[in-house]
Amino acid sequence: EPEVTQTPSHQVTQMGQEVILRCVPISNHLYFYWYRQILGQKVEFLVSFYNNEISEKSEIFDDQFSVERPDGSNFTLKIRSTKLEDSAMYFCASSPRGSGGQYFGPGTRLTVT
């Protein structure tokens, strides 16, 4: 069964450094998303992406964040200058159509020290 994959599984970085989180969505899916979950808190929407552009972004997704689909398979989230409060699990998700169910990858645990 096709799955969303994410790398790395765990990333430790120092405050102020740039990180890139990578995702490979399910191959025939057209809609891509990033969410995050701070330990013990709700899953929060960051951004949705369709047809090579951002469809929607939340207030969390400020100028420090960017997304890219550099080729036909990868979908990346870049955090330009990490802060302590960016420490969280970051989940990539994809869906075959906009209003359908979204399938989540295993997540990347980001720890900012």
Place this chain on the structure above:
Amino acid sequence: QKEVEQNSGPLSVPEGAIASLNCTYSDRGSQSFFWYRQYSGKSPELIMFIYSNGDKEDGRFTAQLNKASQYVSLLIRDSQPSDSATYLCAVNDDNAGNMLTFGGGTRLMVKP
């Protein structure tokens, strides 16, 4: 600010019983509703979706939707210890890039 509310639990049921999980949402215009299961330290796993008022069954799971009351529920029949997890209710906003708004989840414990 669209809200999705769930009782955090834990909800404890004996093995073989029916577990009933509830969720309310604030946006009356919402059209698509999802239930995810999240084991500790893992990612959300899609288990059910429902778009129309009424019941939708899939194996041991039944989702129920009442748009007039802005209420979604998930019933798990013949609960198993492996069903012990946090169940997340999510609502899709078709007008905002299909972003999902999640509730805080209900922790279910199924005791052997």
